[in-house]
Amino acid sequence: MFEKILLGYDGSSYSKKALDYALDLAKKYISSLTIACAIHVPNFSDSRDEINGALEDAQVYTEDILEKAKDCAAEAGIKVDTRITPGHPAEILTHLAEEGKYNLLIVADKGLSGVKRFLLGSVSEAVVRYAKCPVLIVKNKNV
Helix, strand or coil: CCCEEEEECCCCHHHHHHHHHHHHHHHHHCCEEEEEEEECCCCCCCCHHHHHHHHHHHHHHHHHHHHHHHHHHHHCCCCEEEEEEECCHHHHHHHHHHHCCCCEEEEECCCCCCCCCCCCCHHHHHHHHHCCCCEEEECCCCC
């Protein structure tokens, strides 16, 4: 049913809960699992050097959180692939899901931004709206 699973991950407590679901489903369905992070730099940077510095900082942070996620997966006996891609998270995740022919895309209902919307965060809402594969939104009421 779910041969290929893509998880959108940002290292937040919310996405860690989504990681738990992804690992459980990957184990249950003997699926391949890819953990993807999008590096999004705001458009209000003053200079090219400032943008490049922000991208480098984001790359280091993202590599660190992906390494921790890979360690969690290894403890669960799951081998994962990882992707780091610059761009808006919703656009990146929906593009990767379509391009990679994933059967399931998993995201948390909120992420690092901490922005609370009425039902879903802006990334998860856009993913549901534009993804062409099934989407699992992991709600986190008590994180």
